[in-house]
Amino acid sequence: MSVFEGLRFRKVYSPIHSLDPRIKFIYVIVIFVIAIIFWQVIPLLILFFMQLPFVLLARVQKQWLRSLRGAAFLATFIFLLNILATYISSGFVLLAFDFERAFALTLRFVVLVESFSVFFLTTSPDHLGLALEETRVPYEFAFAFTTAVRFVPVLAEEAQTIMDAQKARGLELEKGSLLKRIRNYVPVLIPLIVSAIRRSLELAEAMESRAWGATKKRTNLYSLRLHRGDFALIAIIIGIIIVAAYVYIYFFASIPAITQFLQL
Amino acid sequence: MVITAEDVHFSYPNNVEALKGVSLQIKDGEFVAIMGQNGAGKSTLVKHFNGLLKPSQGSVRVDGVETSKTSVAALARNVGFVFQNPDHQLFSETVEDEIAFALKNFGFEQEVIEKRITWALNLLSLTQYRKTSPFLLSGGERKRVALASVLAWDPQMLILDEPTIGQDHEQKEKLRQFIVQMQTQKKTVVTVTHDVEFVAECNPRVVLMKEGKIVADGPGKIILTNQQLLTESSIVLPQIAQIFTKLTSLGLPKDIIDIYEAKQAILQTKESKRR
Ligand SMILES: Nc1ncnc2c1ncn2[C@@H]1O[C@H](COP(=O)(O)OP(=O)(O)OP(=O)(O)O)[C@@H](O)[C@H]1O
Ligand SMILES: [Mg+2]
Numbered sequence: 001m002s003v004f005e006g007l008r009f010r011k012v013y014s015p016i017h018s019l020d021p022r023i024k025f026i027y028v029i030v031i032f033v034i035a036i037i038f039w040q041v042i043p044l045l046i047l048f049f050m051q052l053p054f055v056l057l058a059r060v061q062k063q064w065l066r067s068l069r070g071a072a073f074l075a076t077f078i079f080l081l082n083i084l085a086t087y088i089s090s091g092f093v094l095l096a097f098d099f100e101r102a103f104a105l106t107l108r109f110v111v112l113v114e115s116f117s118v119f120f121l122t123t124s125p126d127h128l129g130l131a132l133e134e135t136r137v138p139y140e141f142a143f144a145f146t147t148a149v150r151f152v153p154v155l156a157e158e159a160q161t162i163m164d165a166q167k168a169r170g171l172e173l174e175k176g177s178l179l180k181r182i183r184n185y186v187p188v189l190i191p192l193i194v195s196a197i198r199r200s201l202e203l204a205e206a207m208e209s210r211a212w213g214a215t216k217k218r219t220n221l222y223s224l225r226l227h228r229g230d231f232a233l234i235a236i237i238i239g240i241i242i243v244a245a246y247v248y249i250y251f252f253a254s255i256p257a258i259t260q261f262l263q264l
Numbered sequence: 265m266v267i268t269a270e271d272v273h274f275s276y277p278n279n280v281e282a283l284k285g286v287s288l289q290i291k292d293g294e295f296v297a298i299m300g301q302n303g304a305g306k307s308t309l310v311k312h313f314n315g316l317l318k319p320s321q322g323s324v325r326v327d328g329v330e331t332s333k334t335s336v337a338a339l340a341r342n343v344g345f346v347f348q349n350p351d352h353q354l355f356s357e358t359v360e361d362e363i364a365f366a367l368k369n370f371g372f373e374q375e376v377i378e379k380r381i382t383w384a385l386n387l388l389s390l391t392q393y394r395k396t397s398p399f400l401l402s403g404g405e406r407k408r409v410a411l412a413s414v415l416a417w418d419p420q421m422l423i424l425d426e427p428t429i430g431q432d433h434e435q436k437e438k439l440r441q442f443i444v445q446m447q448t449q450k451k452t453v454v455t456v457t458h459d460v461e462f463v464a465e466c467n468p469r470v471v472l473m474k475e476g477k478i479v480a481d482g483p484g485k486i487i488l489t490n491q492q493l494l495t496e497s498s499i500v501l502p503q504i505a506q507i508f509t510k511l512t513s514l515g516l517p518k519d520i521i522d523i524y525e526a527k528q529a530i531l532q533t534k535e536s537k538r539r
Contacts (some may be wrong), residue, residue, distance in 0.1 A: 158352070164316045165353040167336040168345040169413065170369030187365065190355035194399060198351065 009124050016058035016122045020230045021131040027237050028119045034244045035111045040255045041100055043247070044107040050240075051114050060121045067117040071110060079106040096259045125150045127224075134224055140213075147203075155196060162191045265342060265421035265452050266291055266327055267313055273321035274308055282308040284476035285322070293450040295443060297463045297484065300473035301498040306456040307348065309473070310423050313454065314343040341370055344419035348426045348456075350410035354398040359390060362398050363413045370417055384416040387442065389435070404430040415442075421452040428459045440466055464488055464502035464521040472497055489519045 016024075035047055055064045082102035087094055129146035133139060163173065166187045173184050247255070267290040274283040282305045290296055298306045311317040312324045315331040324331045326339055347353060356362040363384055367377045385391045388408040393401060398409050407430055414422070428436050436459075443453050443466060457463060463470065463484055470487040472480040474497050480487050487493065489505045501509065508520045508529075515533050520526050 161347070161349075162352045164311070164336075165345075165347045168314055168316065168340050168347070169353065169366035170337050170340050170417075171365075172335070172337045172369075187353075187355045191352055194354070195351045 009121060010060075010063070011124065012059060014058045014122070015229055016054055016118075017124075018227070018229065019122075019233055020224055020226055021123045021127045022135065022224070023226070023230045023233050023237075024119055024123060025131070027233060028115045030237055030240060031115045032112060034240070035108050037244070037248060038255075039101070039104055039108070041104045041107065041258050042255055044104055044111060047111045048107060048114065051111075051118055054118050054122075055114075058118065058122045060118070063121055064114070064117055067121075068110065068114060071113040075106050075110055078109055079103065082106070096262075097257060100257055100259050120149070130220060130222065130224055133220070139218055151196075151199075155192065158195065159188065159192055162188050165191075266325075267421075267452075267454075268325045269309075269312065269319075269322070270324075271322035272309070272312060272319040272324060274305075274312070274317060275320050282476055283312075283319075286473075286476070286478055287322075288471065288478060288481070290452060290454060293447055293452060295447055295453045295466065295468040296455070296471055297466070297468045298454065298456045298471045298473060299458070299460075299463065299497070299499060300479075304473040304497075305476040306473055307425055310345070310425060310454060310456055313421075313423055314345050315339045316345070337369070340366075340419075341417070342420045343423065344414040344417065344421065345423045346411050346414045346425065346427060348429075350403075350406040353410055353413070354406060357397060358395050359385070359393045359398050359401075359409050359412075360395065362409055363416045366413055366417050372417070380416045380418070384412040387415065387438075388412045389438070404432065404435065407431065408435065411439075419451075422446065422454070424453070424455040424457075426457055426459075427455055428457060428462050436462060458499075460488065460499060460502050464504065465523075467522060472499075485519050485521055488521050 031047060031051075035044060038044060038047075055061050079102050082105050083094070083098065086098045086102070090098070125146040128149065129142045132142035132145060137145075167173070171184065171187055173188075174181065176184065267288075269286055269288045272283050272286045273281070275281045286305075286309060288309075298310065300306055308317065312319060312331065313326065315324075315326075315334060315336045318324075318332045326343065331339065354362055356365060360381055363381045364377050367380055372380070381394075382391075385394055388411060390405070390408055390412060393405065393409075398406060401409065407427075411424075411427065427439060431439070440462070443455075446453055453468075455468075467484045470480070470482065470484045471478055472487060472493065479497065480490070480493055488502055489509065491501060491509060494501060500506075502521045504523065504526050505519075505521050508516055508526065509518055512518055515536075517529055520529055
């Protein structure tokens with residue numbers, strides 16, 4: 001559940017928190033795309049360390065670390081699966097470079113998790129909704145989206161309670177064969193889904209009885225405007241795109257591998 | 265079942281310290297009501313009794329076994345726990361399957377399972393819903409299904425988190441009778457509740473919690489008539505106690521929470537006045 005913990009917004013004030021969510025989102029997407037384009041360790045490592053100043057500036061290092069720790073399990077899985085796949089497809093030989101490539105692919109996943117984690121940690125759901133509305137997404141959808149984001153941690157907490165309730169009735173999640181273990185989660189998933197649906201219906205009724213959607217034309221108390229920090233981030237984004245494009249066009253094939261260094 | 269908690273401290277991952285040194289012993293056949301305002305740490309405390317939570321400091325022993333050294337599933341066979349919200353556990357297609365779930369987990373024989381289901385359904389007036397989906401039942405009925413699914417394996421000790429919420433008077437009375445019956449079988453019942461009138465009718469041992477600590481522990485009759493103590497814990501006196509505290513000038517005793525005793529006291533005072 002700690003992955004969700006790393007996505008939960010907490011109200012603090014920092015230069016990163018007050019950035020426009022739209023610009024931040026573009027930044028995340030740019031990092032995302034670059035991480036997908038490059039598969040070498042060095043550029044991915046650079047991408048990884050590039051997020052650190054943001055994390056420190058936003059003072060969310062604790063939650064950020066927790067989300068990375070939450071991703072560690074899946075990362076290990078990705079690493080092992082890659083090793084296994086190359087091992088089988090190459091006729092049961094493993095080179096040092098195979099490890100490097102598996103590591104790079106894992107690192108790619110970690111970069112994706114970390115940048116999204118920074119985004120969600122520093123962007124309030126309200127801001128996000130506002131950003132959606134200002135990009136002309138209909139209010140109903142913007143609202144549904146922000147509500148969904150807001151309920152993620154609630155759902156995670158609920159999953160914990162449900163597991164407790166079933167354990168108290170003698171359910172042992174970690175017992176049996178792999179198939180049995182997956183089946184063990186049925187008594188957890190069903191109540192989770194049912195209560196999510198039940199809650200959403202109740203939420204809808206409660207909101208409608210408080211006149212949700214009564215006025216056709218909504219106005220907002222706050223509106224998003226770009227500030228100095230946003231322009232700085234835009235500059236950074238453009239810089240990143242230029243450098244990445246330059247490297248991609250001229251040096252993509254000659255990016256050295258770590259294993260090459262070590263053999264020198 | 266004997267439960268011994270010694271200087272239990274517990275903090276949630278977000279560093280909320282929910283228990284700040286709780287010591288408590290619950291003996292065989294006792295009926296204990298844990299009361300106190302919202303957020304006092306009641307649910308947190310009882311979750312230690314079947315090992316769902318392990319103390320971050322101090323120890324909890326169930327029949328001499330440290331909960332931190334055993335699994336919930338092993339403890340659950342003897343310690344039944346009914347959660348506050350039934351929707352956190354219902355998942356089966358029929359009420360019958362829901363009750364069978366725990367019985368299967370504990371490895372009961374098919375025939376025994378059948379018998380236990382019938383018994384539990386009957387006990388909680390759910391027989392007509394045997395083949396119904398638990399999701400189609402009303403809130404109070406779902407709560408009873410959750411209760412039935414735990415009572416069915418007949419644990420030595422029963423922990424109930426807010427069992428009376430949403431129950432009509434008849435069901436509450438049935439629950440009370442069931443608890444009395446459990447006591448005669450030397451079984452332990454621990455209930456977390458805000459329902460003062462229910463506690464007054466049952467007259468159990470009352471443990472009063474506040475801000476992660478136990479502030480009072482004693483017979484219901486004494487604690488539920490202590491105006492000052494209850495006010496500090498946002499609890500109002502049971503109605504009968506309210507009347508009797510206001511009528512002490514008539515020579516009526518103060519420590520009365522039960523209708524039967526109230527009647528006796530009034531008749532006695534009337535007798536003595538006549539003489
Ligand atoms: N899962 C959790 N994570 C973090 N903090 C929690 C969690 N559950 C409870 N708490 C906190 O621990 C404290 C005690 O909570 P607990 O649920 O034990 O109270 P309670 O006495 O059962 O209250 P209620 O009468 O409302 O049920 C509260 O301050 C609550 O905010
Ligand atoms: Mg509670």
